[in-house]
Amino acid sequence: MIPKTQADEIVIALAGQPNCGKSTLFNAVAAFKVDVGNFAGTSVAYAETKVTFEGQSIRLIDLPGTYSISSHDLAEKVARDFLLSGEVDALINVVDASMLSRSLEFSLQLIEMRAPMVVCLNMMDEALRKGMDIDLTRLEGLLGLPVRSAVAVVGTGIDEVFRQAIRVAGQNVASVEPRYDLEIEHSLARLLAGYPESLRDAWPHSARFVALRLLEADEDFETRVSTLAPSFAARAREERRLLSERDGRPEASALGSHRHALVLDLYEKVVRHKRGNVLGTREKIDRFIIHPLGGAVVVVASLLLTFYLAFFMGNAIAAVVDVPSSALRAAIQAFGPGLGPVLLLGLFEGVVAGAGIVLPYLVPLLLLLAIFEDTGLLPRIAFMVDGILHRVGLHGSSVVPLILGFGCNVPAIMATRTLDNSRDRLVTMLVIPFVTCSARSVIIIALAGKYLGVLVTLGLYLLAGGVSMAVSFGITRSKRRRSLGVIMEVPPLRRPYPRIVVRKVWMRLREFVVLAWPVLIVSSLALSMVSFLGMDAAINGALSPLTSSWLNLPVAVGIPLFLGLFRKELTLLMLGAALGTSAIGTVLSHSQILVLVIFTMLYVPCVATIAALWREGGWRIATASSLLNLVVSIAVAGGVGRLIQAL
Amino acid sequence: MCPVKEGFLTLLELSEGETAAIQALHSDGATRRRIQALGLFEGRRLCLIARAPFSGPLLVEDVASGARVMIARDLAECIEMTDDSQDAG
Numbered sequence: 001m002i003p004k005t006q007a008d009e010i011v012i013a014l015a016g017q018p019n020c021g022k023s024t025l026f027n028a029v030a031a032f033k034v035d036v037g038n039f040a041g042t043s044v045a046y047a048e049t050k051v052t053f054e055g056q057s058i059r060l061i062d063l064p065g066t067y068s069i070s071s072h073d074l075a076e077k078v079a080r081d082f083l084l085s086g087e088v089d090a091l092i093n094v095v096d097a098s099m100l101s102r103s104l105e106f107s108l109q110l111i112e113m114r115a116p117m118v119v120c121l122n123m124m125d126e127a128l129r130k131g132m133d134i135d136l137t138r139l140e141g142l143l144g145l146p147v148r149s150a151v152a153v154v155g156t157g158i159d160e161v162f163r164q165a166i167r168v169a170g171q172n173v174a175s176v177e178p179r180y181d182l183e184i185e186h187s188l189a190r191l192l193a194g195y196p197e198s199l200r201d202a203w204p205h206s207a208r209f210v211a212l213r214l215l216e217a218d219e220d221f222e223t224r225v226s227t228l229a230p231s232f233a234a235r236a237r238e239e240r241r242l243l244s245e246r247d248g249r250p251e252a253s254a255l256g257s258h259r260h261a262l263v264l265d266l267y268e269k270v271v272r273h274k275r276g277n278v279l280g281t282r283e284k285i286d287r288f289i290i291h292p293l294g295g296a297v298v299v300v301a302s303l304l305l306t307f308y309l310a311f312f313m314g315n316a317i318a319a320v321v322d323v324p325s326s327a328l329r330a331a332i333q334a335f336g337p338g339l340g341p342v343l344l345l346g347l348f349e350g351v352v353a354g355a356g357i358v359l360p361y362l363v364p365l366l367l368l369l370a371i372f373e374d375t376g377l378l379p380r381i382a383f384m385v386d387g388i389l390h391r392v393g394l395h396g397s398s399v400v401p402l403i404l405g406f407g408c409n410v411p412a413i414m415a416t417r418t419l420d421n422s423r424d425r426l427v428t429m430l431v432i433p434f435v436t437c438s439a440r441s442v443i444i445i446a447l448a449g450k451y452l453g454v455l456v457t458l459g460l461y462l463l464a465g466g467v468s469m470a471v472s473f474g475i476t477r478s479k480r481r482r483s484l485g486v487i488m489e490v491p492p493l494r495r496p497y498p499r500i501v502v503r504k505v506w507m508r509l510r511e512f513v514v515l516a517w518p519v520l521i522v523s524s525l526a527l528s529m530v531s532f533l534g535m536d537a538a539i540n541g542a543l544s545p546l547t548s549s550w551l552n553l554p555v556a557v558g559i560p561l562f563l564g565l566f567r568k569e570l571t572l573l574m575l576g577a578a579l580g581t582s583a584i585g586t587v588l589s590h591s592q593i594l595v596l597v598i599f600t601m602l603y604v605p606c607v608a609t610i611a612a613l614w615r616e617g618g619w620r621i622a623t624a625s626s627l628l629n630l631v632v633s634i635a636v637a638g639g640v641g642r643l644i645q646a647l
Numbered sequence: 648m649c650p651v652k653e654g655f656l657t658l659l660e661l662s663e664g665e666t667a668a669i670q671a672l673h674s675d676g677a678t679r680r681r682i683q684a685l686g687l688f689e690g691r692r693l694c695l696i697a698r699a700p701f702s703g704p705l706l707v708e709d710v711a712s713g714a715r716v717m718i719a720r721d722l723a724e725c726i727e728m729t730d731d732s733q734d735a736g
Binding site for chain 2: 100249487
């Protein structure tokens with residue numbers, strides 16, 4: 001929920017297309033206290049922060065990136081509804097100046113929405129490098145609103161953008177509304193003449209905006225208007241049909257093509273092209289990455305780098321933490337039995353698990369993920385692997401959710417909403433829980449990386465990939481049907497800015513420290529209690545047919561695996577506690593560690609993932625997914641264990 | 648699956664490095680808007696940069712803006728291009 005605004009505060013929202021540097025701008029001004037919340041009733045996340053700028057307190061909201069306000073994407077709809085809610089005092093439209101013509105399409109749509117607004121031309125350095133000379137004064141005149149330039153990654157121009165936003169906040173809008181050709185304007189005039197009161201109540205500010213949305217065949221508005229004022233919706237459909245007939249274009253383009261013409265006209269008026277520096281080196285690197293062979297090299301090299309970094313950095317940090325923690329543990333154990341020392345030990349193990357086990361491996365992973373994101377490597381990987389995914393029956397657009405899944409399965413499942421086709425969405429949702437999320441990576445690296453070596457660790461990732469593909473192939477084999485594929489932007493390669501990468505890592509790390517660590521500590525305490533009361537034997541006993549008989553593991557791993565359902569990292573933490581030592585290698589054989597890691601990697605994802613599946617796809621999918629993961633993990637882990645015994 | 652008539656050039660058929668303008672988008676509704684949201688309108692000149700392996704998507708560049716978009720083959724098949732080797736450049 002978005003909290004209420006205080007009286008002396010103004011609300012400024014950042015809106016812009018994906019990859020425009022909106023979040024960089026947000027992070028540049030955000031105070032250290034950033035809240036990540038969801039829009040009411042949805043899973044669409046936004047970030048917000050409170051800042052004071054030149055004496056004015058501001059609630060700054062970073063809306064999800066949107067290409068257009070007429071799109072069917074849920075995030076785009078939510079962003080638009082928030083802008084229409086009247087809660088926003090001023091809007092900063094962040095624009096990638098180097099992609100000015102495409103960005104202006106969205107700017108014009110925002111102008112049609114009639115919110116007080118400032119245009120921030122970000123990435124001006126990029127535009128200059130491309131040889132674009134943008135006449136800001138002219139653009140300002142043509143749009144009728146303040147236009148300021150900025151380079152958010154280095155922090156220039158931002159102050160002035162905010163100064164302008166505060167100035168326009170809550171004022172009457174003076175921007176120049178785009179005027180279409182006569183036919184369209186006549187259509188609009190006819191519609192506005194009979195604009196129903198019921199709609200005026202629903203969207204108080206701009207009737208023209210609503211009429212434009214209908215002419216644009218915006219499905220969302222169409223549905224809403226059809227319920228509120230059916231006859232008006234019918235008239236709008238008729239006007240749209242006439243326009244589309246006149247142009248000989250489909251109805252979805254009845255307005256869009258004309259807006260595009262307006263944008264081209266604007267663009268020609270304000271941009272002069274000089275001979276820019278040819279982006280030689282960068283283009284060469286890009287060519288290398290999107291080359292089949294080069295791409296494979298880059299993908300494998302970056303994976304190796306990730307593991308090595310996580311492995312060596314992780315071990316180095318863990319070693320530092322290990323010595324004092326062992327000493328402390330011994331000191332606590334010296335108190336002897338009793339509830340007090342048991343609880344103290346539980347608390348202590350929880351703290352140590354965060355500091356000594358999870359953090360060392362999490363930091364390098366987050367670091368590399370941030371670098372991948374900031375350089376634009378992720379969409380290039382998607383480009384390279386899309387064809388393979390098609391082979392196993394996955395939708396091309398599944399690439400993005402699947403890649404997100406390596407971070408965390410929950411946002412990945414939410415991202416399946418961008419898939420138009422319900423079958424593709426279902427398959428992707430069922431495959432995502434098999435994608436090794438960062439929590440599971442932590443376990444793999446901490447156990448397999450430490451005891452079984454880098455090659456086995458890499459092999460485990462290959463196994464996970466193979467299992468995901470086999471699952472997808474198995475589900476889709478019976479009902480193969482063609483559906484429309486991926487279309488997505490591939491932003492230029494950019495060099496990562498250390499300051500921004502560090503900030504990103506910090507934000508995500510803080511989430512772990514604030515949210516996950518306390519859970520670890522509480523769970524550790526609970527485990528101590530369970531153990532003190534002698535209940536652990538019951539849980540372990542119930543799970544022993546699986547753990548002991550089938551997987552050939554010690555009965556004591558029952559509780560760690562059970563707790564892994566709540567948070568996967570707990571398995572790792574509790575393993576040490578349950579086995580009575582953090583030196584797992586002394587208690588388990590290498591083949592046992594391998595079986596344990598494979599099982600952990602594949603069995604039912606955490607409660608949060610199941611909840612996300614439930615919310616997105618219903619209880620049937622959540623149940624089916626859990627059963628699927630359980631069956632596959634039991635089969636694969638048990639199979640590998642038996643195979644090793646046989647050899 | 649796309650109503651592009653026989654004999655017309657589609658985006659899918661461009662060779663690497665070749666440039667042509669979009670003649671028509673043979674799709675409607677959400678798909679069409681999605682394509683347009685990424686800046687692919689009738690009249691825009693596109694250059695085919697690369698094809699992904701394993702029958703993967705195409706990487707195209709909007710020549711005027713330099714923006715790059717990856718687009719699946721089945722979508723590229725719905726985009727009719729002008730066969731304009733005479734006025735290229």
